[in-house]
Amino acid sequence: DTAVSQTPKYLVTQMGNDKSIKCEQNLGHDTMYWYKQDSKKFLKIMFSYNNKELIINETVPNRFSPKSPDKAHLNLHINSLELGDSAVYFCASSQDLRFLTEAFFGQGTRLTVV
Amino acid sequence: GENVEQHPSTLSVQEGDSAVIKCTYSDSASNYFPWYKQELGKRPQLIIDIRSNVGEKKDQRIAVTLNKTAKHFSLHITETQPEDSAVYFCPKIFGNEKLTFGTGTRLTIIP
Numbered sequence: 001d002t003a004v005s006q007t008p009k010y011l012v013t014q015m016g017n018d019k020s021i022k023c024e025q026n027l028g029h030d031t032m033y034w035y036k037q038d039s040k041k042f043l044k045i046m047f048s049y050n051n052k053e054l055i056i057n058e059t060v061p062n063r064f065s066p067k068s069p070d071k072a073h074l075n076l077h078i079n080s081l082e083l084g085d086s087a088v089y090f091c092a093s094s095q096d097l098r099f100l101t102e103a104f105f106g107q108g109t110r111l112t113v114v
Numbered sequence: 115g116e117n118v119e120q121h122p123s124t125l126s127v128q129e130g131d132s133a134v135i136k137c138t139y140s141d142s143a144s145n146y147f148p149w150y151k152q153e154l155g156k157r158p159q160l161i162i163d164i165r166s167n168v169g170e171k172k173d174q175r176i177a178v179t180l181n182k183t184a185k186h187f188s189l190h191i192t193e194t195q196p197e198d199s200a201v202y203f204c205p206k207i208f209g210n211e212k213l214t215f216g217t218g219t220r221l222t223i224i225p
Contacts, residue, residue, distance in 0.1 A: 033213065041201050043158065043215035090157060094213065100146035100165065103205075103213055105157035 006091045006106035020077045023091030032074040035090040126222045135219045137204035138186040147187045150203040
C-alpha cells in the first residue's frame with residue numbers, strides 16, 4: 001500500500017504547454033511538500049502546505065501553482081513550461097516537522113520539456 | 115544562521131571499508147538530525163536519525179554520531195557493500211515546517 005503516490009511518473013511535453021502533477025498521501029499527515037531535483041541532484045524545496053494552507057513558497061515562479069483540495073492531496077500545476085523546468089519533482093509528506101518526524105517521499109515525476 | 119554544510123560532496127570507498135559523511139550546522143537550537151539515502155532513480159528515504167539528547171545511534175552497519183559542542187553530526191557506514199552506493203542527504207529542519215535538502219554526498223562503493 002503506497003504511502004505517498006504521485007502521477008505521472010514520466011512526463012514529456014513541449015515548451016509552452018501547461019501540465020499538472022498529482023500527489024496523494026494515505027498516512028494521515030498534516031504537512032505536504034513539493035521538491036525539485038535538478039540533474040546535479042540538488043534537492044530544493046518549492047512549497048509546503050499544512051492542513052491545506054500554504055506555509056512556504058520558495059521563490060518559485062508564478063507559473064508554478066500548488067493546489068491542496070484536502071490535506072491528503074497536493075497537486076502541482078505548471079503553466080507555460082520552459083526548458084529549465086526539466087527536472088525530477090518529488091512530493092513528500094510528514095506528520096508535522098515541529099514534532100520531528102520522518103518525511104515520506106513519492107516516487108518522483110521526471111519532467112522533460114522539449 | 116540556518117545553514118547546513120555537508121562534506122564531502124563525493125566519496126569513493128573500496129567495498130568492505132568504512133565511509134564517513136559529516137554535516138555541520140550553525141543553528142544552536144537544532145535538536146533533530148536525520149540522514150536520508152537516495153539510490154539512483156529512487157526516492158529519498160530516511161535511514162537513521164538522532165535527537166539532541168543522544169550522542170550516538172546505531173542500526174546494524176550504519177550509525178550517526180552527534181557533537182553538539184562542535185555543531186556537527188556524522189553518518190558512519192561500516193563494511194560497505196555495493197548497495198550502499200547512493201546520494202546521502204543531511205537535511206535541515208527550520209521553523210515553520212521547512213525541511214530543506216542540498217546537494218548531498220554521492221557515495222560510490224568500488225567492488
